Amino acid sequence: MKKLISSILLCCLVSGVQAQEKPARIRLTDVTLMHEMRATPSPLDKATVSDRAVSFQWPLQADIDTSEEVLDGMKSRKKKVDKSRLKYQLRYSQDAALKSNVIQEETRWPFFNPEKDLAPGVWYWQYGYVNEGGKTQWSSVLQFTVEAHPDKFCPPSFKTMQANLSKSHPRILVQKDQWADFMKNSRSKPEYQWYLEQADKVLKTPMQSVNNINTKLADGLDNAMQRSAMLTRESRRIIDQEEANVELLIRAYLLTQDTKYSKEAIKRVIEMVGWDENKNVMGDFNAFTMLSLSSLAYDSFYDLLDEGQKQTLLKEIKKRGSESYNNFNNRLENHIADNHVWQMTLRIFTFAAFSVYGELPEADTWADYCYNVWLARFPGLNKDGAWHNGDGYFAVNFRTLVEVPYFYTTVTGFNFFNDPWYQGSVMYTLYQQPPFSKSAGNGSGHQGNMKPNSIRVGYADALARMTGNTYAADYVRRIATTPDFHKRFLTSKSGSLAWFRLQCDRPLPEGEGLANLPMGYVFPESGLASFMTNWERVGGNAMFSFRSSPYGSTSHAIANQNAFNTFFGGSSLFYSSGHHIAFVDKHSMLCHRSTRAHNTILVNGMGQRIGTEGYGWIPRYYIGEKIGYLLGDASNAYGEEISPIWLERGKEGGIEYTPANGWDKNHLKTFRRHTVALGKTGLVFIYDELEADEPVTWDYLLHTVIHPMNVTKKDKFVHIQATNKNGASDAYLFSSGTLKTDTTSQFFAPAVNWLRADAKGQFAAYPNHWHFTATSEKQKTYRFATIINTHLLSRPVADPEILPDGRIKVGSWIIKVNVSAEGAPSFFIRSTRKGEDVNITYKGGATIVREDGYETTLVDKRPELEI
Incomplete structure (x- = not known):
């Protein structure tokens, strides 16, 4: 833990040196920090x-x-x-x-x-x-x-990969010269029996047809985009299931060499090759399903296929592989993060390329491209190891993140998991969703991530084994406590790493566990942060998450710059609202992606731009043992919609970027949100610096998704309480002037489920959430200060005490803060605990943190971004 904390403090100390040479505050003028294309x-x-x-x-x-x-x-x-x-x-x-x-x-x-x-x-x-x-x-x-570096990540060249690739088959899911040992070693692992049980069920299950696709669900939908989304979803329902069935048969054969599995798999694959001719089949994943099954069948059953079958599969691989390469090259390598490609289609194309390398001439180029684009761009789409799209879609990438580098590792003998990005990814996995906790709440579709499932834990398991990270190992041991924990998602298209666990015989490492982790962690390139109070006992953990990201709200990211969420006992309290129904849907855009859905600020009722242009960033931060601090800057996030790609998406999806919907001319000059974690007490102090070019109203937003909020106006502050089954967050809101408050349980646009039907064609209703708004009078300069106390519900906490000199006492902390619109923005916070020398000072310039005799001066530092 000391090594980890030292590395975090080092960044701050360097910033302290820079404070003597550069201005403390950086005001960015860039239209965007990241770009959709390089x-x-x-x-x-x-x-x-x-x-x-x-x-x-x-x-x-x-x-x-x-x-x-x-x-x-x-x-x-x-x-x-x-x-x-x-x-x-x-x-x-x-x-x-x-x-x-x-x-x-x-x-x-x-x-x-x-x-x-x-x-x-x-x-x-x-x-x-x-x-x-x-x-x-x-x-x-x-x-x-x-610069020289003893642990520099220097993977071998493509020539090494070429020289080491086996000329025999199979070579993808297992190497032929290791096949016998693989079968023998696998028998003692639970995944071995799981695969055979499921494969035997497939043998008894009639194959579905694309004629079973429920096209009637698309009847009566409003526009072409909705109809396409529905047909894509319903065609995938059939095709993904049959893909899972065939993959089970392929893997069962590789585990046993029993031809009852191979014969049925070959029969099904040959039939599925022609499915794309059916008009009901839509979506790019379906084409890659055919490429995946054709190449895996060709490689796995090479010695069993007759010449006609080989030629059928090679023809399909050539067709699909050529389409893939023509789409990827001179585009993917320069794209900010093409979702589907990094999620799974690059993995499928990579394995297809190497499965026929030396047998299809085109595969020489494909394999060269796949290997080198991985070295150039992946896995780190940013340096800090976080996933800018958020946790809702993080898991879809796990097989790519593990299976591709493990294949390269197996062939070359070089451990591709030594890439420093993977150590950061461990921290992201842990800090964005601790054991038995809901995810931190960033990115579309995060609402359903109630606790880490076996897909996420399987990813942590793989990283622990391949990197030696003991925090990841402890995460796995705490959660995967039953023998069949990983069984549920065995056939998941995006997730299960059961095959990796059969291949990899490295044990989980021993060493420092979660209890030794710092109280917080910041991912500056991705613009994310989290604080914890109790890694040892989840039921008593108060968690605080924050986002202010250079990626803005493009892709699956959301327009929540300078927004936070709170949790207790693994369940949300103040939390992002709305439902991810579809990528471009009226409710999803206006009530889930847009700023009004999150715990941040509106300016004249207007929110942040959609796209990379609506960006935030984290200029400075500090993680100590007794205090934590970060500063988010969303000064450039607001204004009229200008992203070409999102303007086009809005047009096709019927979304109007108008003042009535929350987008208008920008009047914001400054929105800097200071956040101070007051030790591991569950207390967090938030200070908002707000400035506009003309008098505007400032809307302070809070949301809950479990229970309604309780709102009480006091003499000096507004008290807003969020509760869950076992915990509460009490927010005490101080401001420059009188606030008009409002609460509602209605969305700005109703949540209508027109897409996500179950297997029987039934559409479940989406529940409403609760929304609090505190609106100021019109002012050019405004300041909010918030004290949030997150705690056990059965132990109510006292309101902050306002001292005669205007200072605020809460717990063992004294806070002096300027919430007036006059004078320099400032706050000073100190601990009153006996023998504890901890305080933090801000007077509009640098932030100075003092902890146990050490003083650190923090100034703005621009993050290093790739594109």
Whole structure:
């Protein structure tokens, strides 16, 4: 734990040194910090690379579009280009003039991974676009520094992968030369019997047909997007089930070599190959299902297939693989995070490419691309290990995050899990959803994540084994306490890592457990943070989560910059509201994705932009043993909708970005939210600095999803209480002036379930949530201060005591805060506990934290972002 805390404090101490050289406060003017498609080269000019081997990456030319279509079926309006004609030049050297010892490469993709890491020192590089006449348009010369690092992540080149890949089959789910040992070792593991039990049931179950797709559910839907979403969902219901059945048969054969499984699997795969001709089959996952089953069958049953069957499968693999490669290359590598690809389709394409490598000529290029795009972009779409889309869709990525690097590890002998991103991912997995707790509440679809399921725990299990992380191991041991814990999601399309556990014989490591973790953790590139009071006993844990993210609200992220959630005993209290019905749906957009659904601020009733343009960030933070602090800045998040992709989605989905719906001209200049965790007491102090270019109303929002809130107006503050079965969060809201308060149990737009029917075609109703708004009078400058006390419900807490000099006493803490609109924004908080030297000071500039004799000065630091 000390090593971990030291690393967190080091960031703060460095910031303290910078405070002497730079202004404490950074005011960003960027329209966006992240981009839907890469807009900056990597390494950036004057960058330092220390933790991993250098990968050169650069933007596509601005006037071309290389995608087949934009996300979710919306056509691009840019000029199309023949990808096969794209060429790039790259040159790099330690000579600033690029005259001597220059390495020059030509590539068909806008990235290049050197075969060996570059020597420490200063380097210079250029990238160039080769036109049809063969002339190269060069970029300016960029400079970067390579630093030596004893634990630098330097994976082997594609040549090593080529040399080590088996020429025999099977080679994907199991290596032929290890097959006999794999079967023998698997028999003692519970997953072995689970697979056989399920596969035997499949043998007795008649195969479904795409003619069973319930197309009637799409009748009467409002628009083409809704009808397409419904048909995609219903076709996947049938196809995903049959995919799971065939995969069970394939794996049962690989475990036993019993041909009763292979014969039935081959028969089903050959029949499914023609399913795409049915008009009811919709959605990109279905095409990849066919690619996955064809390639796994080809590889796993290679010695059992007759020539006709081989040619049928090779034809399907060639067709689907070519489609995949044509869609991915010169697009995926520059995309912020194409959901479906990183979730599963890249994994499927990777395994397909290597399953026929050496047998289909196209696979040489496919495998080269898959391997090198992984080295360039993945798994870290950001450095801190968090998942910017939020926990609602995090689990969909687990098989890709584990199975692809494990395959590369198996073939090359190099542990791809040594990538430092995975250590951060462990912390994200733990801090966003502790044992037996609801998830932190960020990203669409988070409402259903009530406690860590076996999919999440299986991911932690894999990381514990492959990285040696003992916190992850303790997480697994605490949750997976029954022998069949992992059995439920055995056939899950996105989740189960049962096959990995059969393959991997590394034990769970022993060492420090969850009780030794810091009270909080911050993910600065993703813009997330969490604080805990009790890792040892979940029933008594008060949790606080926060988001202010450079990714904004694009993809599955939501418009909740500078928003927080509170929890007790693993259940939510103040929490994000609304339901994720569909990606673009009126309720989902206006009452779940939009800012009005979250515990943050509206300006004149207006919320934050949808897209990367509606961004926040975390300029400074501190995690100590007795106090924690972070600052979120959402000053650039608000205004009229300007994202081209989201304007187009709104048009096709019938969403109007109007003042009536919560988007208007921006008048916000400053929204900085300071958060102080007062030890492990369950007390959190929040201070909002708000400034506009004209007088506006400021709406302070709180929401609950379990019980209604209790609201009481007191002389000096408004008291809002949220409760769950065992806990409560009491919020005491102080402000610059008189507040008008309102509570309602009605959504701005009703939650109508038109998409998510069960297997019988029944649509469950969505419950209402509760919403509190405190509205100020119109003022250009405003300040809110909130004290939140999260505690056991059976032990009510006293209101904060207002001392004669205006200071506030709560628990063992004294708070002096300026909530007036006049004067500099400021607060001072100190502990009154005997023998405890802890305080924090803010006067509009740097934040100064004092803890046990050590003083740390915090100033703004811009996060390092990839795209």
